[in-house]
Amino acid sequence: xxxxxxxxxxxxxxxxxxxxxxxxIEDRWVAAAAIFVCTLVVVSVVRRVVIWxxxxxxxxxxxxxxxxxxxxxxxxxxxxxVTLAAFCGTLALIFTxxxxxxxxxxxxxxxxxxxxxxxxxxxxxxxxxxxxxxRSQHDPAAAMTISALAMIGNIGLMVVLxxxxxxxxxxxxxxxxxxxxxxxxxxxxxxQNILGDLLASLSIVFDKPFVPGDFIIVGDQMGTxxxxxxxxxxxxxxxxxxxxxxxxxxxxxRVRNFRKMTERRVAFTVGVTYQTxxxxxxxxxxxxxxxxxQQQDVRFDRSHFKDFGDxxxxxxxxxxxxxxxxxxxxxxQQAINLAIYEAFEQMHIEFAxxxxxxxxxxxxxxxxxxxxx
Numbered sequence: 516x517x518x519x520x521x522x523x524x525x526x527x528x529x530x531x532x533x534x535x536x537x538x539x540i541e542d543r544w545v546a547a548a549a550i551f552v553c554t555l556v557v558v559s560v561v562r563r564v565v566i567w568x569x570x571x572x573x574x575x576x577x578x579x580x581x582x583x584x585x586x587x588x589x590x591x592x593x594x595x596x597v598t599l600a601a602f603c604g605t606l607a608l609i610f611t612x613x614x615x616x617x618x619x620x621x622x623x624x625x626x627x628x629x630x631x632x633x634x635x636x637x638x639x640x641x642x643x644x645x646x647x648x649x650r651s652q653h654d655p656a657a658a659m660t661i662s663a664l665a666m667i668g669n670i671g672l673m674v675v676l677x678x679x680x681x682x683x684x685x686x687x688x689x690x691x692x693x694x695x696x697x698x699x700x701x702x703x704x705x706x707q708n709i710l711g712d713l714l715a716s717l718s719i720v721f722d723k724p725f726v727p728g729d730f731i732i733v734g735d736q737m738g739t740x741x742x743x744x745x746x747x748x749x750x751x752x753x754x755x756x757x758x759x760x761x762x763x764x765x766x767x768x769r770v771r772n773f774r775k776m777t778e779r780r781v782a783f784t785v786g787v788t789y790q791t792x793x794x795x796x797x798x799x800x801x802x803x804x805x806x807x808x809q810q811q812d813v814r815f816d817r818s819h820f821k822d823f824g825d826x827x828x829x830x831x832x833x834x835x836x837x838x839x840x841x842x843x844x845x846x847x848q849q850a851i852n853l854a855i856y857e858a859f860e861q862m863h864i865e866f867a868x869x870x871x872x873x874x875x876x877x878x879x880x881x882x883x884x885x886x887x888x
Contacts, residue, residue: 543607551604558596562588583641590637595630598623624683628676635672639665663720712746715762719743725772732771733760776839778814781848785855786827786867795864796820796828802862803832806854810847812837827867 566588573581602623605616643665682688720743725731729740731750738752748765750758785803787796803818814835821831836844859866 543609546607547604550607551600554600554603555596558599562591562596579642579645582645583638586641587634587638590633592630592633595626598626621683625680628680628683632673632676635676636669639668639672663717711763712761715766716743716745718766719748719762724766724770725774729772729774731773733765733768773839777837779836779839779844780816780833781836781844782831782833783848783851784821784829784831786824786829787859788865788867789826789828791828791864795862798862799830799864802858803830803855806851806858807832807834809854810850812843813847824867826870 566585569581569585569588573585602619605619643661646661678688678692719725725740727740727742731737731740733750736750736752736758738750738758740748741751741757742749743762746762748760748762750760752758785799787799800818800820804815807813807815807818814837816833816835818830818832821829823829836847838844858864
């Protein structure tokens with residue numbers, strides 16, 4: 516029996532295999548069947564024991580990789596175990612056709628690669644899912660990054676296993692890779708917009724200018740980020756409709772992100788009429804200061820007589836809301852406006868509004884002209 520392929524891999528042929536060289540055809544098939552059954556039973560038992568012990572061990576740890584490894588082991592399929600047992604059984608046989616052994620090896624390698632794809636895919640999916648479940652509540656950016664890395668890992672794993680399978684089938688992988696490189700350039704030129712959005716998606720994931728849940732303003736559009744996809748990002752506007760932005764366009768735009776805003780600067784102007792006495796004008800900044808100071812979660816900055824408007828004397832007040840919630844800011848501004856209105860009403864200060872005063876000049880001739888009877 517030709518067993519040189521085992522020695523090529525550095526394996527020593529066991530004595531219990533070499534002793535079958537002197538057996539007849541019927542004895543070899545009996546030995547192959549016995550090896551098949553024994554291997555099938557041993558591998559099945561070992562698989563169950565290893566999974567059971569690994570699951571017990573993973574319960575005592577807090578990492579995600581040991582749990583993911585257990586999930587991957589559970590993906591060991593019955594057809595892989597049967598194929599492995601059959602391959603071990605064929606070691607006791609002698610084939611008259613020279614390429615039979617090579618074909619058996621090829622089938623075994625292909626089955627092994629297919630099983631490795633299931634192990635790897637399950638390992639990546641389980642680890643990423645468990646990690647996202649732990650981090651999605653307090654770190655959505657990290658969860659989004661892990662999702663992208665899992666996708667890249669799955670693609671890389673499939674590509675490597677596919678190339679190994681082709682190489683095992685006798686395909687010249689080096690020439691194939693070179694041909695795919697040339698064809699890839701042509702495809703890249705044809706779908707450069709799609710690739711640009713894809714690369715922009717990866718840039719958004721890793722650089723994290725915004726994450727789902729952030730309130731952003733892009734140009735004259737604003738809303739809350741709901742989903743970051745491979746090509747587009749979806750934002751829900753304040754009025755409820757969904758805005759869809761191409762990822763590449765987002766990276767080329769100025770994006771205002773309000774998530775990390777720790778305080779909000781507010782500047783508002785109050786105008787009074789030109790008929791307001793000078794003594795009262797001096798008191799208005801103090802009135803505005805008191806109106807702001809009465810509020811909670813604010814930090815007062817300044818209040819000044821700003822300028823002379825077309826129809827009003829303008830006072831500008833600046834303060835900071837110690838928070839990013841827009842509803843909180845509006846509640847505070849409403850309370851300030853009511854306090855200012857009440858104080859102005861008590862001091863009989865009139866708010867200015869757009870007015871026009873027309874001055875008529877009477878000439879000397881008009882003054883001397885007699886009235887018509």
